[in-house]
Amino acid sequence: MKMWIPHQQGRQLLGPLPEGVTVEVVADPTASPCDPAGVGFWVPPFLARPDTPELAGTMPELAVVQLLTAGADSWAGRLPERVTLCDARGVHDSSTAEWIVTAILTHVRDFAGFVRSQARREWSYDAFAPTDELAGKRILVVGAGSIGAAACARLAPFEVDLTLVARTARPAERVHAVDELPRLLPHANIVVVIVPLTAQTRGMVDAAFLAAMPDGALLVNAARGPVADTAALTAELATGRIGAVVDVTDPEPLPADHPLWTMPNVVISPHIAGSVRGLLPRAYGLAGRQLRRFVHGETLRNVVEQGY
Template sequence: MTLIVSVPTDQLASDIRALLTSTDDIEVVLWAEGDAPRDDIDIVVPPYMKQGKMLRAVQEIKPRLIQGQAIGYDGVADVLPEGFVYANASSVHETATAELTVGLLIAAQRGFADFVRHQDQSDWFYEKTPGLADSRVLMLGYGGVAKAIAARLDPFEVDLTVLASRAREEDGRHVHGIDEYRDLLPTADILINVLPGGSETRHLIDDAALSALPDGALVVNVGRGPTVDTEALVDHVRRGRIRVASDVFDPEPLPADHPLWTLPNVFLTPHVGGLTNAMAPRIARLVADQARRLARGEDPINVVIG
């Protein structure tokens, strides 16, 4: 029996079809909005970043798998009907997000924003900057994205400390447990957050945590916006205590009048961690792989709900 996959864009459909062979009994159909194109769909791929309506609509279709296009799945369980299987897009965004993280670090530590502002004025401006080498970096989280960041930071000769939910040895690194969080903060020149959202991580980086960081420390957030208490962060930046380089925020998108747009020592990117040309082919490969797995009677990978 032909396995049916629905995807939200013509481009993704075309990319997946290009990966399939004549022996793959798999059909790819378009479903971006409105009524489902078929009564029976085996795998539903919702739109990227705007999947709420489709997650509710699958109740009538009863797919075997819902394949998200993002790593994060905050709030999915709140709208996904009970009993459905949801997989995230692990393997798709890790490299691009790690690239952006290193870019944020270098931009902030080498003062790129100031250099660009002076370039606009044809001003030969220069100054000594903190740099990245020999910095003491504390990274919160050690999942796929964090591991990709760690691998890229090693050649920069930083002193990297990793902290996650539990202490362990992994990949030749000692991972500290969350119980050591407050004690480790005063040792960090740079704090990188790669943690997922949710009640357990909400405002983990609060006023007390920011106060524990040394003066001039850099806070980098590529995890989820609500992990940081934004009001506390703004207060510390205003007082010149903390610098920021962030891709995610709470609220998001930032309102036009939000102080983070104009405060000094803040470098912002608009939640573009995974948004590179590498995303489309990687999503296509993941969906094609999931379809082949189900067609062979195997379990899907990356299941996070169900």
């Protein structure tokens, strides 16, 4: 059986290979001369082209697609029924949770303002206008998966009040259902969105969602750009009533002339929450474990169902 991976260094990071498995490095499968026949286990590249999932139909022996991303929105529902799709749940927990904490602190302590002052060579300090602080804030985390849990674990020591929301309520874990958002949003100082992109979550952060947030609140989007209605988000942020720190946009990349770039209450990073040096060792460690489970007939982890 052949296994396709997109990075040369992945060979060493996979760990021991089962007998009979051959690894081929295929960085761009849409332009590769490699023969897809015999490929049973495929690890696609991070930034796959829109038509990349269609290649699965040309691989008659393909049984598993193991993604390196936590989100499976570009792949779910696009593979032959015989192929099992698995995401990289757990791989991006620490890095994305770190980004979420950084995003919040950047806003409440006004680091963006100080960076702008530094660019002007101004010692911007006003003893009568101190920055805000994280302690005492009410944080609503929309998305109670592994990344949401990791973010909460890192935020808890900051003396904050945490509320989690998932698709369905989990009373034993004190997790609220998504249909409770209209009641919960008006009480949140900070709203963190870390949900998968599905038909149900696309456009979730719409005009009504944003209007329900109180004055001075902060929106943090570490999910996917289309989870937020860009027009509604832009209109609400233009009023200055709330702020936002986003790692994702719709469209992506955000056009250079888009008004979000120049709003003083907005901080944008270019989809880098999971882009850290430890990513490939964690991702290929997962891929190697999944390969060995598959070859040995064991149950695969992180199987994508209902889009995530």
